[in-house]
Amino acid sequence: MSLWQSIADNLRSEIARGLWPPGTKLPAEAELASRYGVNRHTLRHATRVLADEGLLYSRRGAGVFVAASPVDYPLGDRVRFHRNIELAGRVPGRKLDAVMTRPVSADEAVALGLNIGDKVHVAEGISMVDFKPVALFRTVFPADLLPDLPGRLRERQSITAALSDCGIADYRRVSTRVTARVADATQAVKLQLDPGEPLLRTEALSESGGRMIERGLTWWVAERVTLTLPHDS
Amino acid sequence: MSLWQSIADNLRSEIARGLWPPGTKLPAEAELASRYGVNRHTLRHATRVLADEGLLYSRRGAGVFVAASPVDYPLGDRVRFHRNIELAGRVPGRKLDAVMTRPVSADEAVALGLNIGDKVHVAEGISMVDFKPVALFRTVFPADLLPDLPGRLRERQSITAALSDCGIADYRRVSTRVTARVADATQAVKLQLDPGEPLLRTEALSESGGRMIERGLTWWVAERVTLTLPHDS
DNA sequence: ACTAATTTGTTCGTATGTATG
């Protein structure tokens, strides 16, 4: 086993054991290199590999830092943000930026099976984990099915709870599509990250009782969340 | 409905109908604006929205172009690149950059259920659709189970076929994790895109007959693929 | 290698219609 590999393994296990918590600044490369008794190039080889794995990141002139361990977010048939995050032992939160009712757009109409001119409720906001933003969402609901939804959304913390108040006891994902984009300036500000950082974009359609009930677009901060897929076997 | 919205809808439907095939350069903004009888700002508002949706992209000094429609890539229990792409009516391809055998790394050992010191075969390369690169992959196999794999991989076009030659007739995904990173310089060159463009990174584990058979890392060009999830109902 | 023409990107200014309270 090469020197850089054993150093990488060493650091990896130390990070895994919590010896260097997320956000910690590692000692300077020169310092660490002398501790391991290797040349700075050798140490850099190890940290570069860990950075590729997403465990570390470096900022020129600032230092090498331990990346925040991303939240695992399972994308199953019944995706519920609050439950998912609580099951992972973290604190879920949501900030509602806007709730409005407006005519459906062309692409939304196709997705939800509506006609031009029909109205939709739109909820926009930010999802948080441990009081840090992890995602932006824009969710669209057919207004005719859910006349009371805007009010309920403002009262309740979770979308699931608001839908339940409107008589939608259960709903299921029928399709999920995943792609990625880099954050623009507006998204970066809302998510407290730098523009150009990658976002995972999911487009989800849910139905209940034969009607499309929800079309949700979510932009996840890639470095703060890992989407996991169901493999029912 | 505002002017820019109807222009956007018009262009959207024209693109959907194939009137402007992927890669086509649209007429210059000034030209298009005069055709629609609007100011250039108004036209730009429409094209900006379509660019946000991923239907168009613009290059200063060059023009506005119709984006190549991304390939839908289903992530199910039995993921087979060649079959998936052919089913979408496109031409799959693979370029093998390297096949080697080396000791397993720490994280690979955990994933595949191996011990330190065990050997793995590694296959690295580029996946293509319609002769354009869409993804980088690095796939790792336990060497003890598949002594002949390196030779087979070099002979055959698809990993599925090579595994079949080694007696693995069938294998299933047991876990898939999705996150995103921006492309570094090396990845950008291999994938023929600009550094800083977002990549979707999937980490997949597959098993066959009770043994982990494969751990595949794939970096997808986000603008050229959309990952779709199974929702078995 | 250089220039000129073309094309998108950005920033001024101005005006109008439409909700809101």
Next chain:
DNA sequence: ACATACATACGAACAAATTAG
């Protein structure tokens, strides 16, 4: 009725990147 705020639309000019000759 009025003031305010916001989105929409037009006009002009210039900057920056690309392409053609």
